[in-house]
Amino acid sequence: MRLSKKITQYFTLVVFCSMAFGFFIFYFAVERATTQSAIGKLEKLSNVVEKKIAEGVPIELIEDEHPDITIKILGDSQKELTKKVIKEDVYEWDAKLQTMVNHITVTTYPYVKNSHYQIQAQIGLIIIDNKFFIGIVMVIAWIFIFVIISIIFFGELIARNLYTPFYHLLNEMEHFDVRENQELKTAKTEIRELNQLNEFFIRTSKQSIGHYNALKEFSQNLSHELQTPIANIKAKIELMLNEDISEFQMTSLSEMYDSLNRISAINRSLILLMSLEDHQNSEDLINFTELIENVISEQEDLILMNDVKVTLDLSQDIYININPLLAHIVISNLVSNANRHNYKNGSIYIGLTSSRFIIRNTGYEQEFTNDTIFKRFNKGKHNTQSIGLGLALVKKILNVYDLEIKYTFSSNLHQFTIRF
Numbered sequence: 195m196r197l198s199k200k201i202t203q204y205f206t207l208v209v210f211c212s213m214a215f216g217f218f219i220f221y222f223a224v225e226r227a228t229t230q231s232a233i234g235k236l237e238k239l240s241n242v243v244e245k246k247i248a249e250g251v252p253i254e255l256i257e258d259e260h261p262d263i264t265i266k267i268l269g270d271s272q273k274e275l276t277k278k279v280i281k282e283d284v285y286e287w288d289a290k291l292q293t294m295v296n297h298i299t300v301t302t303y304p305y306v307k308n309s310h311y312q313i314q315a316q317i318g319l320i321i322i323d324n325k326f327f328i329g330i331v332m333v334i335a336w337i338f339i340f341v342i343i344s345i346i347f348f349g350e351l352i353a354r355n356l357y358t359p360f361y362h363l364l365n366e367m368e369h370f371d372v373r374e375n376q377e378l379k380t381a382k383t384e385i386r387e388l389n390q391l392n393e394f395f396i397r398t399s400k401q402s403i404g405h406y407n408a409l410k411e412f413s414q415n416l417s418h419e420l421q422t423p424i425a426n427i428k429a430k431i432e433l434m435l436n437e438d439i440s441e442f443q444m445t446s447l448s449e450m451y452d453s454l455n456r457i458s459a460i461n462r463s464l465i466l467l468m469s470l471e472d473h474q475n476s477e478d479l480i481n482f483t484e485l486i487e488n489v490i491s492e493q494e495d496l497i498l499m500n501d502v503k504v505t506l507d508l509s510q511d512i513y514i515n516i517n518p519l520l521a522h523i524v525i526s527n528l529v530s531n532a533n534r535h536n537y538k539n540g541s542i543y544i545g546l547t548s549s550r551f552i553i554r555n556t557g558y559e560q561e562f563t564n565d566t567i568f569k570r571f572n573k574g575k576h577n578t579q580s581i582g583l584g585l586a587l588v589k590k591i592l593n594v595y596d597l598e599i600k601y602t603f604s605s606n607l608h609q610f611t612i613r614f
Contacts, residue, residue, distance in 0.1 A: 202349040213341065217334050227300065228319060233280060236300035236315040239263065240327045243313050248304045266312040268303070273310060275303045295319065363392060371401060372406040406517045420457075428454050480521055483546060489525045490544070493533065502536050502555075507545040514614060520591045527584040528553050528610055535560075535608065549582055555608040557586035 203246040205467050243263055246256050253265045268275065295318035331464065354361075359381040364377045378399045380392035435444065450453060452590040486508060490497075493500045531557035532542045540556035560567075592599050598613045 200499050202346060202432045207343055210338065210342060213334075221330070229296075232298050232317050232319055233300060236317055237278075237302075238301060239315045240313045243315075244302070244304050244306060246310075249313060260315075262578055264312075264314040264316075264317050266314075267416055268312055270309040272312075275310075278302050338361055338393070356385065359385070359388045359392065363388075363395060367395065372399075372402050375403055375407070377403070410421055424454055424458050428458075457573055478517055479513045479515055480518050482512045482521070482551070483508050483510055485521055486516075486525055486544060486546060486551075487530050490523065493529055496530075497533050497542070500536060501539050503539075503541045504565070505541065505543045507543070509547050512546055512548055516595050516597075520594075522586050524591050524612075527588050531584055532557075532608070536563065551612040552609065552612075554607055556606055557608050560604065560608075561601065562601070562603075567601045569597075 197573060229441045239260065240260075243256055243260065243265065247265070252302070253267075257263055257265060279299075281297075281299040281301075297316060297318050300317075304311055304313065331551045362381040363378070366380065370376075370378060378392075378396050380396060383389060383392075429453065431447050431454070435447055435451070439447070486552075488505075490504060490506070527544070532553055534541065536555050536559045537557065542556075543552070543554040545552040545554075568585050588600060592612065600611050600613075602611075
């Protein structure tokens with residue numbers, strides 16, 4: 195879900211809850227304000243009546259002029275009545291108005307010219323009935339709908355406009371690749387936080403590109419510089435092996451020669467792994483069936499030396515979009531791995547269809563899983579001579595072409611599956 199849409203949803207929910215709560219506050223506030231206004235009018239009316247009594251206007255004339263006023267003269271037994279009394283919420287049916295009325299009464303007990311009076315002023319407020327209340331609710335509901343639609347429409351437009359630089363940055367980050375040596379291009383904005391975010395990612399991208407280039411240059415220089423001394427040492431060992439030396443010296447030199455070969459193989463594999471970082475997918479279509487047959491033919495002598503039986507189940511003319519050299523490295527490493535990690539009189543099964551490639555071999559149980567077997571420098575406990583880069587190289591090549599490889603082990607059978 196987009197950030198702008200999420201913000202609009204939250205804002206809509208907040209506005210809806212606020213308006214709903216505000217409606218009830220408004221309803222009761224208006225009702226209370228109406229009541230207080232009526233009480234205030236009755237108090238003023240009582241003051242007016244009190245003044246008229248003081249001016250000597252007859253009570254009957256005052257009551258005729260103000261039908262809602264009742265005036266009584268109190269005796270000495272009621273002299274303690276001095277405090278104003280307000281009564282409300284006396285709901286009665288008014289036959290004249292044909293509705294329920296809230297009678298509000300304000301009673302005062304003033305002393306006018308040494309006489310104690312009771313002035314009672316009364317007014318009736320029409321109570322909001324159900325139909326009228328529903329009508330108010332419907333009006334408020336339509337206002338709700340209009341406001342919510344406005345928020346959803348205009349809020350989404352405003353949010354998208356505000357977050358345009360953010361979405362632009364996300365798109366740049368999604369397509370950012372340190373191998374291309376291109377810095378991030380951010381959109382201009384007046385929002386301080388988004389500017390800070392842009393500056394942070396620009397700075398981080400520059401650092402990443404710099405670190406990548408430094409590491410790449412170091413790896414290339416190191417690999418290149420190692421080739422010459424390795425070649426010189428191997429040449430000198432070969433010369434010494436051709437001379438008359440003792441058996442112990444022969445053994446030592448042979449072990450040194452084998453170690454140098456392993457170092458050279460590691461160096462070549464690391465160079466190839468590094469070069470794959472910059473490799474672009476090719477549009478070469480190769481005959482995968484012929485490639486497998488050629489690799490088996492190349493390694494036939496090594497397989498026979500291990501007394502391993504190979505079973506081929508290959509569909510004819512299966513074409514795959516992959517670089518021929520890299521494809522040869524993948525199949526060669528997988529076949530070599532199946533032979534090297536096998537045991538005497540073991541077996542290898544190789545199957546190929548239009549949807550997948552399978553290579554399965556007998557072998558001892560290993561401690562690897564699908565998540566760990568493709569890591570660099572992982573070596574099997576039954577074959578310590580392995581340099582631990584073959585399967586990592588296979589995984590890297592297949593990742594370049596978006597091909598999936600999985601490893602499983604069951605019943606002393608190791609299986610690698612590549613899905614096309």
